[in-house]
Amino acid sequence: MVKLSKNPSPMEIEKMCKDIRMGWTENEYRKRSAPRPLPIYSATSGNWSYLSCDEYSSLGRCCKN
Numbered sequence: 001m002v003k004l005s006k007n008p009s010p011m012e013i014e015k016m017c018k019d020i021r022m023g024w025t026e027n028e029y030r031k032r033s034a035p036r037p038l039p040i041y042s043a044t045s046g047n048w049s050y051l052s053c054d055e056y057s058s059l060g061r062c063c064k065n
Helices: 010-022 026-033 053-063
Strands: 038-042 047-051
Touching: 047 053
Parallel strands: none
Antiparallel strands: 038 047
C-alpha cells in the first residue's frame, strides 16, 4: 500500500522549528519561551481552571502509586 502523506522525522521537525525560531525577534523569543498556565476543564463544575507549570509537574509525582 502506498502512503499518501509523508510524516516528518523528529530530526526534520527539529530543523523546521529551528528555522522558524531564527525568524523571531528577541522579544518574541522571550514571550514564547515563558511558561504559560495549562487550562483544565472540569466537567462536573463546568468551569475552567489554570494550572501553573509547577502545579502540573507536581500532579505526576502525587498521582504515581
